[in-house]
Amino acid sequence: MMSDCYAIRTEDLRRVFRAKRREAKKQKREVVALDGVSFSVGSGELFGVLGPNGAGKTTTIKILATLLSPTAGRAWVAGIDVAKDPKRVRRHIGMVSGGETSGYGLLTIEENLWMFSQFYGLDTRVARARIKELLEVVGLADRSRTKIYHLSTGMRQKMNFVRGFLTEPEILFLDEPTLGLDVQTAHTLRGFVSNWLAEHRDRTILLTTHAMHEADELCGRVAIIDKGRILACDAPATLKRELQRDAIFRLRIADLADARGVVGTSPDVTQFTQTASEAGVDVDAILTHDGALTQLLASVEAAGGRLLSLEKREPTLEDVFLHIVGHGFEDEIREGGSA
Amino acid sequence: MAAWLGWQIESNWADPFVFAIYSLVKPLAGALILVFMYAVIAKDGLHSPLFPGVFVGNALFIYVPAVLAGISWTIIDDREHYGMLKYVYTAPVNVFAYLIGRGVAKAIVATVAVVIMLLLGTLALGVPVRLAGINWLFVAATLVLGSAMLSLFGILLGGVTMITARHNYGVGEAVAGGLYLLCGVVFPLDTLPAWLAATGRVIPISYWLEAFRRALLGHGTEAFASLSDGVLLAVIAGSTAVLAVLAVLGFRLAERRARAKGLLDMQTMY
Numbered sequence: 001m002m003s004d005c006y007a008i009r010t011e012d013l014r015r016v017f018r019a020k021r022r023e024a025k026k027q028k029r030e031v032v033a034l035d036g037v038s039f040s041v042g043s044g045e046l047f048g049v050l051g052p053n054g055a056g057k058t059t060t061i062k063i064l065a066t067l068l069s070p071t072a073g074r075a076w077v078a079g080i081d082v083a084k085d086p087k088r089v090r091r092h093i094g095m096v097s098g099g100e101t102s103g104y105g106l107l108t109i110e111e112n113l114w115m116f117s118q119f120y121g122l123d124t125r126v127a128r129a130r131i132k133e134l135l136e137v138v139g140l141a142d143r144s145r146t147k148i149y150h151l152s153t154g155m156r157q158k159m160n161f162v163r164g165f166l167t168e169p170e171i172l173f174l175d176e177p178t179l180g181l182d183v184q185t186a187h188t189l190r191g192f193v194s195n196w197l198a199e200h201r202d203r204t205i206l207l208t209t210h211a212m213h214e215a216d217e218l219c220g221r222v223a224i225i226d227k228g229r230i231l232a233c234d235a236p237a238t239l240k241r242e243l244q245r246d247a248i249f250r251l252r253i254a255d256l257a258d259a260r261g262v263v264g265t266s267p268d269v270t271q272f273t274q275t276a277s278e279a280g281v282d283v284d285a286i287l288t289h290d291g292a293l294t295q296l297l298a299s300v301e302a303a304g305g306r307l308l309s310l311e312k313r314e315p316t317l318e319d320v321f322l323h324i325v326g327h328g329f330e331d332e333i334r335e336g337g338s339a
Numbered sequence: 340m341a342a343w344l345g346w347q348i349e350s351n352w353a354d355p356f357v358f359a360i361y362s363l364v365k366p367l368a369g370a371l372i373l374v375f376m377y378a379v380i381a382k383d384g385l386h387s388p389l390f391p392g393v394f395v396g397n398a399l400f401i402y403v404p405a406v407l408a409g410i411s412w413t414i415i416d417d418r419e420h421y422g423m424l425k426y427v428y429t430a431p432v433n434v435f436a437y438l439i440g441r442g443v444a445k446a447i448v449a450t451v452a453v454v455i456m457l458l459l460g461t462l463a464l465g466v467p468v469r470l471a472g473i474n475w476l477f478v479a480a481t482l483v484l485g486s487a488m489l490s491l492f493g494i495l496l497g498g499v500t501m502i503t504a505r506h507n508y509g510v511g512e513a514v515a516g517g518l519y520l521l522c523g524v525v526f527p528l529d530t531l532p533a534w535l536a537a538t539g540r541v542i543p544i545s546y547w548l549e550a551f552r553r554a555l556l557g558h559g560t561e562a563f564a565s566l567s568d569g570v571l572l573a574v575i576a577g578s579t580a581v582l583a584v585l586a587v588l589g590f591r592l593a594e595r596r597a598r599a600k601g602l603l604d605m606q607t608m609y
Contacts (some may be wrong), residue, residue: 017601032397065429069599086598091431095489119430163426 007171007204008041008064009269012073015228028091034218035228036073041221043125046193049208050317056228057208058097061173064206065095077171094169098179101156105149109140109159112148120167127166129237134162137192139185144165154181161189165196174207175218178214190218212317224321231324236317243315243323246270247287250313254280256305268292271322279308286323357463370609371397371456374464377525389527391466391558392552398456399551402489403518403544407547408511409445410438410493414500418604425604434594435587438497439490446486457555468555481550488543488579492584498586498593502602518544528562536562543578548572584594 015034034056041047049057062068064077068084071284075082078092086254103112110131135141138158148156161177174193178186194217197205209215215222216236223233232239256262259281271290272285287293290312297307313319374390374397381387395553418424427437460466493511500510519525521538522545527534539545546563553559563571597603 062604065425067425067428067603068601069595087431090429093429094428095429097425100422102426104421104423116426116430119427121431159512170401 005042006040006076006079007043007045008075008142009039009049010060010064010073010075011038013037013060013063013070013075014072015063015068016071027242034063034070034073037225037228037230039223039230039233041204041206043204044197045221046078046197046205046207046219048215048222049225050210050212050215050222050321050332051208051225052279054227055210055225057210057225058175060177060225060230061095061167061206061208065093065173067088076232085141093173094105094164094167094171095161095173096164096175096177098157098174098176098181100160101153102161103148103151103156103159108145108146108147109135109151110136110144112159113163116163117166122167130166130168131162131169134165138162138189141331157181157183160188165192168200168203170202171206172206174205177207178209178211182189186214190214192232193218212321216317222317222325224317226321226325232320239317239320240315246315246323247290247293248313248315248319249285249287249293250309250311251283251285252277252279252281252310253283253302254302254306254308255299255301256281258303259283259305262299262303263296266292268298269296271326273318273322280305284322286317286319361403361426363455365450367401367452367456367459371459388561391460391556392527393525394460394464394466395552395555396522396548398453398460399548400519400522400524401456402446402485403450403522404512404515405445405449406442406486406489407496407515408488410442411496411500411511413441414497415436419490419606422604422606435494435590438494442493444492446489452468466556469557472557474554474568477550477556477568477572478554481547481554481575483574484572484579485547485551488575488582490545491579491582492544493507495589496581498590499592501593501597502600514524516544521545522548523560524548527560529560538599543575543582546578547576550575 009041014032014035014036015234017031017033019029019031031081037056044311049060051057051099059068063070063075064082066082066089067085077089080088080092082129104115113131114124114127117131122130131144132141135144138161140155140158140162143151144236148159151159157180164172164174164177164323177193178189182191193205193207197203207215207218207324219236221233221235222239223230224239230308253259253293263269263274263283265274270286270288273286275282285296288294300307347569366406369433369589374394377393378385381389384390412426417427428434457466457468459470492514496511496514503510521531521535523539523541528539528545540562546566549559549563549566550568553568553571566574
């Protein structure tokens with residue numbers, strides 16, 4: 001059924017989490033984390049899975065990394081069925097999860113990394129050279145002999161990032177690798193990922209993120225996932241091109257109490273998001289045509305709003321998401337989707 | 340590698356003096372309290388003919404909670420404290436070798452405590468351990484089989500720990516506590532109620548402790564008097580083989596269940 005030409009492939013992957021009986025009284029009995037997810041990633045690709053919190057990104061990675069069994073459907077990594085032969089899959093993979101503080105606190109950074117290199121059978125001299133090189137990249141070279149419990153969360157995350165690349169795995173899963181990192185570090189790591197893949201063309205990376213610009217900058221293709229379903233899957237440029245016939249505007253409006261009511265009821269607004277700002281509210285709106293802007297501005301003015309700035313934008317992946325799903329990432333997070 | 344990590348974790352958390360106190364005095368004190376209670380309660384005190392057997396049993400039993408809790412605790416420690424179990428699992432490492440390796444550090448510390456305890460018994464309490472009379476081959480065989488047996492028990496408990504979401508920090512020590520009663524450590528098996536004695540007879544640790552009593556003292560307890568040394572070793576070897584099958588199957592089953600329920604990277608305690 002599965003051919004070896006894909007580094008990763010999933011077929012109708014489904015994962016349902018069932019609450020315990022006593023917990024089920026307070027919450028839903030079943031939570032469908034993945035609902036028929038199918039995609040394939042070719043060798044050498046940097047493939048992104050893009051979605052808000054609770055969309056099913058981490059669940060997908062956990063299944064592919066053999067940490068979680070699917071409820072139904074199948075998945076192959078390096079041509080091996082993850083459910084049937086997890087041990088063989090582990091020879092081909094590496095994983096980095098962002099936003100966590102894992103690490104053996106009593107070991108130094110160098111010891112932690114060296115120990116993991118030994119799990120993968122790496123020659124000690126090679127391992128030490130790579131550790132040194134990678135710690136330089138993430139700016140931890142001068143802390144290599146520092147014990148983990150002395151490190152900040154961001155530093156631990158950088159160390160885990162190094163651990164993932166240290167063994168140069170054939171297939172690497174990066175689960176929100178820049179989550180919680182400062183802008184400069186996140187930028188450095190993104191640059192490193194790009195360069196690493198360019199230098200190791202036979203390697204494959206599956207990256208999950210809810211940072212649109214990260215997916216846009218790094219990924220050759222992205223799958224947009226929401227509520228456990230893949231809604232679109234293509235190159236970012238292709239996805240954005242499909243929106244170019246629409247008119248996308250960013251408006252900054254002051255003194256508008258009910259932006260949702262005003263913008264949302266305008267007949268030619270197909271989708272919109274709103275974000276509170278110091279000056280008032282920022283509205284990103286997708287209109288059916290440029291001419292609809294006049295009507296929208298009139299509605300804003302009639303509702304007492306003052307237009308502070310107006311910008312016509314090129315479509316972004318966020319617009320693509322908004323267009324497909326009907327709401328933005330921020331809306332999803334505000335509404336409590338954080339699983 | 341895992342043993343090195345275990346040693347770092349065991350020895351690195353405090354200064355050497357505190358580590359020595361914790362590692363040696365705690366098990367020694369625990370064992371000696373019961374020995375002295377026995378000495379006071381028994382009719383002939385330290386001169387009771389049962390005392391040497393009780394003393395050696397207590398000394399060697401130090402290994403049991405150390406290795407059982409050492410191995411099973413690794414699951415909790417790595418999963419919930421260090422957050423590393425998922426990375427160990429996604430690495431191409433033999434998980435049994437890893438767990439046993441982590442238990443080795445505990446076993447080394449326990450060995451020092453056992454030796455000190457036996458020296459104390461011999462030099463200060465009159466326990467008749469005579470180096471010249473020891474059958475070293477028998478001791479070596481007992482040690483090797485015992486190490487395998489305790490490691491396998493630890494792995495079995497590790498499996499239980501993996502699928503137990505809460506309060507699992509006590510699994511290793513609770514089981515060791517039960518074994519303390521059932522394996523004839525403080526009360527000879529033939530003094531226990533019949534059903535408890537029968538339970539004790541199906542636990543391989545009872546035979547292992549008996550083998551050590553014979554190796555160090557030249558005689559064992561009444562409960563196993565009908566078994567020759569060879570049969571005793573054969574029972575330990577056979578039961579260890581059965582335990583190996585149970586431990587591997589049990590652990591794999593628990594692992595499969597943990598993957599199905601998403602417990603390999605769950606955090607419930609920290």
